[in-house]
Structures are given as structure tokens and as C-alpha cells.
Amino acid sequence: MDVLGDVLATTGFKGVLLAQLSARGANWGCGLERLGTAGFHLIAEGTCWLRVAGQPPQQLVPGDVVLLPHGEPHHLAGGPEQAAVPYAELEAAHPADRDGIVDLGGDGPVVRVVCGKFEYDGDASQHPVLSALPPVIHVPGMSADPELQGIVRLLAAETTRKRPGARAVAARLTDVLFVQVIRAWLDTAASDPQSAPQSWLMALRDPRIGAALSLIHEAPQQPWTVEGLARDVAMSRPAFARQFKQLVGVSPLAYLSRVRIALAARLLRDTDQLVSDIGEAVGYTSEFAFSRAFARERGLPPGRYRRTCLTPAGL
Structure with a gap:
């Protein structure tokens, strides 16, 4: 029996693409409020910074995946100290296009971040998988296993292609992405058990x-x-x-x-x-x-x- 797969199926767990953030240079910042569910970001192009209360700013580079199992409020920005504007205000000023891209403009190298969430049945705080995870999981692109990087590359590509069914394919890939991120986290936690919370995972x-x-x-x-x-x-x-x-x-x-x-x-x-x-x-x-x-x-x-x-x- 695949215990992880059974738990995800039982709780109706599925990934949902929300939007893509596109910006240029470092003069931008996006503030995201607490989600009622888990969220993720995939850095498809360029570099940016993640800020979560109580943790030092973390630079993200292409191929990196960040999972926020508890939906923690956080900032994505062009620099470690760049001010952030609430996402709702940014989206109002820069409406998403038909492909779900919120283009913030600017000058300089392009940054593209694929953003999504995971929906499931029941109370978010009691989800048997998410409640067993730390507030932030960062899987570096350069150190991740080839299978995960294959999913990352394919998901990044499907969100830019205008081929038939691209969004449907990308949505399905988010489910696979979640499992691969959990596997990567388990591998890391196994080498340092003291850093991992006690759980069935x-x-x-x-x-x-x-x-x-x-x-x-x-x-x-x-x-x-x-x-x-x-x-x-x-x-x-x-x-x-x-x-x-x-x-x-x-x-x-x-x-x-x-x-x-x-x-x-x-x-x-x-x-x-x-x-x-x-x-x-x-x-x-x-x-x-x-x-x-x-x-x-x-x-x-x-x-x-x-x-x-x-x-x-x-x-």
C-alpha cells in the first residue's frame, strides 16, 4: 500500500495553478497574505528573494521550488530588503492576461515565478500530510534529483506554451511536483532527524x-x-x-x-x-x-x- 498516495487520495488533494508573476530587474516586491491552504512557487526564470517572518531572506534561483505547507504569509521581491506591495493591489494595477501572467514591468533581467496552491477536503491545520511538515520547504534546483528537475522543467515549459491543453497538463504536473518535493524533504530530513517534526511521514x-x-x-x-x-x-x-x-x-x-x-x-x-x-x-x-x-x-x-x-x- 502506498500510504502517502492513499492519504492524498482520501483527502481529495489536488494542485491548482494561480498565476505567474513576471518582472524585470530588482525594483519590485509582492506581498502574499496567509492562504487557507498550502501554496508553492517555482522559479522558472531569473532570481528573486523569499521573505517569511522569523526567517532570514532566502535567494531563489531558476529551478528552485518553495512549498509553504501551512500557507504562511510571505513576500517575493527583487531584492532581500525590497518593499513589497500586497498582491491584490499589484493585480489590480497589472491585470493578469489570458494566460494568467501578472506582468509587473520594470527594467533589467526577467524574473518569472509560477505560483499555485493545493486544495483538499477538511481543516487545513489537520491535514495529515501538511500538518506534518515545517512552515517552509525549499528545494534548490541545483541539488534536486533528476526526476524532480524534469517535472520542474516541464511545468515551467507548459506554463509558457500556448499548445492545446497546456494548462490542464500544468495542473496535473503540480500534483506530481508536490510528491517529488515531499520525497526530497524526506531525504533531507532523514540525514538530520532532529530537524524534522515527529510524524507518520x-x-x-x-x-x-x-x-x-x-x-x-x-x-x-x-x-x-x-x-x-x-x-x-x-x-x-x-x-x-x-x-x-x-x-x-x-x-x-x-x-x-x-x-x-x-x-x-x-x-x-x-x-x-x-x-x-x-x-x-x-x-x-x-x-x-x-x-x-x-x-x-x-x-x-x-x-x-x-x-x-x-x-x-x-x-
């Missing part, structure tokens, strides 16, 4: 705990016990429970509950199955037990959660 690298995570995701409806999971990965119960909690951050049964509820939430959103049938499908022996577990995880009972998902925004 890091636990995927452990042969036995990673295997237990795969078992849970492959069949969350099974009546798993700590003893059974420990036995299946050839560990004693105490050692398994201790190592799972140490690496993942929660107990095995608490993690199982999260996986079940995430799957149930998708079924509530995307199907018209009865609540009782969904509860049984994800491993609960009674509708009462399912409703109690769902409300504990999501703050709402299943029926009310479904009605909330079906209510158009603003009503």
Missing part, C-alpha cells in the same frame, strides 16, 4: 513501523489490535507500541481511528451511502460507535458533517 522510512502503517491503510476496516499489528511486523507488543508512538506521534489505535474517519469523511462527501453502512465499511461495529468516533475527530456527527459539505459556501 518520517515513520514511513522505518521498515517495521512503515509496514504497520501500510497494513492499516490497506485494510482500515479490519479489527486491528496492537498485538496483531505487532505480530504482523515481527515485534513484541511493548516494543511496537513504544516505537510507533515515538515515530508517529500517536498510538497505533489512535492512528487507526484517524485513517478510518478520514475515509468515512470522503464517503460522506462523495457518496449517498447510509451513515450506518459507511460506519460498517470503515470498521465500526455500530452506528453509535462510529458517530462518537467521528464527532471526536471532526467535531461534528457524521450526518451533520454530510449536510455541511452539501451546503453551498455563503449560505
